[in-house]
Amino acid sequence: MTASLPVPPGLVLIVAGLMLPALPPRARRAVMLAAPLLALALVWLVPDGPALSLPFLGYHLSLCDGTAAGRLFGTVFAIMAFGGALYALGQTNVVELTAAFFYAGSALGVAFAGDLITVFVFWELMAIASTVVVWSAGPQAAGAGMRYASVHLLGGVLLMAGIAGHIVATGSTTFTAMHTDSLAHWLMIAGFLVNTGAPPVSAWLPDAYPRASYSGTVFLSAYTTKTAVYALLVGFPGAEVLIVVGLYMVFYGIFYGVLENDIRRILSYSLVNQVGFMVTAIGIGTPMALNGAAAHAFTHIIYKALLLMAAGSVMAMTGRSKCSELGGLFRSMPVTAITGIIGGLSISAVPLTSGFISKAMIGEGAAEAHMAIVWLLVTAGAVGVFIDIGLKWPWYIFFAKDSGLKVGDPPLAMRAGMTLFAFLCIAIGLFPGALYALLPFPVDYTPYTVGHVATMLQLLLAGGVAFVLVLPLLKRTATVTLDTDWLWRTGGPALAGALTTGAIRARTALAVRIRSGADRLVRTIYRHHGPGGILAASWPTGRMAFWATLLLAAYLVLYYFG
Amino acid sequence: MAEKQPDNSDATTQRLQPFVVVGAIVLLASLVVDEVFGHQGFFGFDGFAGFYALFGLLAGLVIIALAKGIGAALKRPDTYYDD
Numbered sequence: 071m072t073a074s075l076p077v078p079p080g081l082v083l084i085v086a087g088l089m090l091p092a093l094p095p096r097a098r099r100a101v102m103l104a105a106p107l108l109a110l111a112l113v114w115l116v117p118d119g120p121a122l123s124l125p126f127l128g129y130h131l132s133l134c135d136g137t138a139a140g141r142l143f144g145t146v147f148a149i150m151a152f153g154g155a156l157y158a159l160g161q162t163n164v165v166e167l168t169a170a171f172f173y174a175g176s177a178l179g180v181a182f183a184g185d186l187i188t189v190f191v192f193w194e195l196m197a198i199a200s201t202v203v204v205w206s207a208g209p210q211a212a213g214a215g216m217r218y219a220s221v222h223l224l225g226g227v228l229l230m231a232g233i234a235g236h237i238v239a240t241g242s243t244t245f246t247a248m249h250t251d252s253l254a255h256w257l258m259i260a261g262f263l264v265n266t267g268a269p270p271v272s273a274w275l276p277d278a279y280p281r282a283s284y285s286g287t288v289f290l291s292a293y294t295t296k297t298a299v300y301a302l303l304v305g306f307p308g309a310e311v312l313i314v315v316g317l318y319m320v321f322y323g324i325f326y327g328v329l330e331n332d333i334r335r336i337l338s339y340s341l342v343n344q345v346g347f348m349v350t351a352i353g354i355g356t357p358m359a360l361n362g363a364a365a366h367a368f369t370h371i372i373y374k375a376l377l378l379m380a381a382g383s384v385m386a387m388t389g390r391s392k393c394s395e396l397g398g399l400f401r402s403m404p405v406t407a408i409t410g411i412i413g414g415l416s417i418s419a420v421p422l423t424s425g426f427i428s429k430a431m432i433g434e435g436a437a438e439a440h441m442a443i444v445w446l447l448v449t450a451g452a453v454g455v456f457i458d459i460g461l462k463w464p465w466y467i468f469f470a471k472d473s474g475l476k477v478g479d480p481p482l483a484m485r486a487g488m489t490l491f492a493f494l495c496i497a498i499g500l501f502p503g504a505l506y507a508l509l510p511f512p513v514d515y516t517p518y519t520v521g522h523v524a525t526m527l528q529l530l531l532a533g534g535v536a537f538v539l540v541l542p543l544l545k546r547t548a549t550v551t552l553d554t555d556w557l558w559r560t561g562g563p564a565l566a567g568a569l570t571t572g573a574i575r576a577r578t579a580l581a582v583r584i585r586s587g588a589d590r591l592v593r594t595i596y597r598h599h600g601p602g603g604i605l606a607a608s609w610p611t612g613r614m615a616f617w618a619t620l621l622l623a624a625y626l627v628l629y630y631f632g
Numbered sequence: 633m634a635e636k637q638p639d640n641s642d643a644t645t646q647r648l649q650p651f652v653v654v655g656a657i658v659l660l661a662s663l664v665v666d667e668v669f670g671h672q673g674f675f676g677f678d679g680f681a682g683f684y685a686l687f688g689l690l691a692g693l694v695i696i697a698l699a700k701g702i703g704a705a706l707k708r709p710d711t712y713y714d715d
Contacts, residue, residue: 213715321695328699329707392710437674445674450691457692469647521672524665528684531659536692538652541644543700550713552706559713 076121078134079112079144080178080192083151087171091164099159102167106151109178113144120184129243131191132184138510139364143181143300145508146368147174149494150292150375157379157487158285166206170289173199177293181300185243186233189301193229193265197222200294203286204278211281217558218278221264221271222294229261250309259306265298266349267342268315272322273555276330276338280391284382287334288487291341291378292371299348299367303510308355316353317447319346324454328544329551331392333381333467337374340459343451344370344417350448351432357511359435364509366432369424369498373416376491377459380410383480383488384467390475394546398472405479407468409488416495418460419452421526424495427502427517430526434515453533460530461537466546659685 086105090098122134151174161167176199179192197219204215235254237243248255267275279290302312323343330336344366351363383406384399385391400407416423419430429452436445479485498505506513537544599606666681673679678687 324695325699325702328696329703331710440675442675442677446687449687450695453688453691454695457695470644520665520669524662524669525671525684527658527662528666528682529688531655531662532685532688533692534655535659536689536696538648540693540696541648543696547707548710549703549707550710551703552708552712559715 076116076134077112078122078179078182079109079116079148080175080182082109082112083171083175083178085175087168087175090168090171098164098167102155102159102171103152105171106148106155106174109151109175110145110148113141113148113178116141116144116182126187129187129237130185131188132244133179133188134182135184135245136182137304138508139300139303140181142364142368142508142510143296144178146296146371147178147181147293150174150289150371153372153375153487153491154285154289154292156490157288157382157484159483160481161283161285163206163283166203166283166286169199169202169206170286173203173289173293177297180297184245186236186245187243189245190226190230190233193297194226196294196297197226200290203290204282206286207281207283211278214278214281217555218274220558221274224271225261225264227261228257228264232256232258232261245304247307248305250306250311255306259302259309259311262298262301262305263315263349265294266302266345267295267319268349269318269322270554272319272342273553275342276326276335276553277555279338279341280332280334284386288375288378288382291337291374295341295345296367296371299345299352299363302349302352303360303363307352307360310353312349312353313441313444314353316346316348316350317444317451319343319349320447320451321454322346324451324458326551326553327458328454328462329549331394331546331548331550333384333391333393333396333463334378336393336458336463337377337381340377340417340455341374343455343458344374347429347432347448347451350444351435354432354435354439354441354444356435356439358431358438358515361506361509361511361513361515362428362431362433362435365428365505366425368505368508369416369428369495372491372494372498373413373424376409376413376488376495377417377463379484379488379491380406380413381467383484386484387477387480388475392546392548393466394548396467396473396475397470398468399475399477400468402475402477403468403479405485405488407464409492410468411464412492412495414460414464416499418456418530419526420456420460420530421518421523422496422499424498424505426499426526427505430517430522431515449529453529453536456530456533457537461534462544 082105086101089101093101116134116136118136120132120135124131124133151171154170158167158170173196176192176195179195180189183189183192201215201219201222204211204218232254235252235257236248239252239254248258250256250259264271279287282290306312319342323339323341323346327336327339327343330339348363348366351359351366384396384403387403388396390396412423416425419425433445433448436448502517597603663682663685671679671681671683673683
């Protein structure tokens with residue numbers, strides 16, 4: 071019996087995506103649902119270790135390398151593709167669907183890449199495909215898409231320089247754990263961090279994601295950031311710099327999210343916040359913390375997609391996306407409200423939801439590593455998430471004031487997508503063992519102890535008390551909060567404009583001075599050498615004879631005494 | 633589909649009431665359970681029942697205060713960027 075070559079799971083989604091434009095609507099919808107399920111099956115057929123190798127420029131590309139972490143991320147990437155496709159069945163923009171499938175397939179390509187060159191190739195394909203997803207929303211996404219592409223170009227350059235340096239120094243292309251011990255590795259970690267939404271370029275995410283279509287944002291929320299989490303998990307576990315960066319992201323996401331008015335931008339800031347928890351856990355680097363990061367990536371993809379599905383439904387049905395223009399939709403959009411609230415409870419790590427059984431491992435990881443300050447900040451971050459997404463977000467959309475909007479829930483496919491993911495949030499929360507069995511390290515952890523459930527409820531509900539106490543201060547305003555993207559959206563262009571104006575003025579002033587100097591010179595020459603000039607006039611013979619005699623006499627005197 | 637009327641605090645309080653009642657009951661129950669089952673902390677400073685409630689309240693208030701501070705400095709009308 072001969073072993074057959076494994077099929078890279080990502081390839082299925084890429085091929086399916088490329089087929090979509092050529093298919094009639096009915097067949098297109100069938101492929102959209104079947105391809106992710108096939109990819110999911112293939113994820114579980116990939117054997118451990120490198121299974122498919124191609125020669126490339128003297129190196130070997132390892133296109134299908136089975137690992138526990140890769141299989142975990144591959145599984146949730148495929149589930150996400152299915153849920154996203156189900157939600158997007160009514161999407162008529164085939165370019166977006168093609169790009170979304172290409173994007174999901176490329177993310178799967180990274181999850182099963184065994185070498186750094188393959189990682190980089192799929193990394194860049196993701197950047198291109200996701201930019202197309204953003205642009206597919208139409209002209210209003212053009213600027214944001216260009217900024218998104220520019221930041222990812224920067225990230226790609228950093229990553230490529232790092233990979234090249236690593237290969238030159240070690241001679242190896244294997245994608246394995248590294249340390250921040252060389253410039254090449256710092257460049258690589260920086261390249262990975264750009265895609266997580268880390269500072270100082272975090273703003274690319276809340277700038278671009280809310281500009282995509284109602285369905286495009288759902289896909290975008292899953293792949294770029296979590297592929298970067300996967301890359302950091304494999305490449306730089308225990309890199310302490312990640313703790314600092316991750317904690318910054320946790321609180322950046324909360325502060326900006328609390329201030330934000332747009333319902334999808336709130337979730338985008340929250341995405342950075344959640345990835346911050348994962349990055350922090352990777353920086354802690356113990357098996358418990360790394361398991362926590364991996365488990366949280368898995369649960370987060372599902373509940374964040376669910377939240378964005380709910381937000382997309384509200385936007386699609388009401389035509390509005392600002393908290394200040396919404397409210398009271400619970401009665402008219404009950405499915406959206408209930409599933410959205412389940413997403414909000416999951417992200418808040420409320421017991422019996424998926425977030426509870428994953429975030430708990432990150433806190434436990436910090437405590438086990440005796441990192442008291444990190445533990446305090448992670449715990450405070452959990453309170454912030456509950457206030458921002460567990461309470462404020464659903465409050466202003468589904469309750470609060472009656473906005474007078476009388477709309478229904480979205481079409482069946484969108485409701486089905488939300489219901490499926492809400493079901494998964496609860497199922498994973500109730501039965502965490504299945505997820506724990508997929509984690510990269512053996513799990514010896516029980517989230518449901520009386521003490522843990524009681525203290526988590528205390529923590530969150532006390533945060534809820536704080537929310538109720540200051541609710542009048544949280545009144546929504548039609549504002550944006552300036553971020554580092556001000557530098558490239560306003561500050562940079564203004565500086566460039568000022569420099570251009572200054573350069574034009576300086577050049578004009580210099581030209582005037584040169585011209586006036588040249589005029590003076592010409593006038594002087596003309597005065598002395600012109601028709602009336604003293605140096606140009608013909609001298610009388612007598613005066614010439616006088617000066618010649620005088621010079622000869624002077625010469626004789628000098629000769630005589632010399 | 634225009635907005636009916638501006639929000640008012642009485643309506644908000646009324647809508648909040650059921651959530652507040654349920655939340656308060658669960659919070660009290662969790663405090664009782666924490667005390668009865670013997671609270672265990674990780675570091676020592678968190679070793680008393682009710683630590684999480686106290687920390688949650690303080691963290692919530694500090695986070696909102698800091699966010700408001702950032703907002704006071706950096707908030708701009710949502711027409712600030714023209715793209």
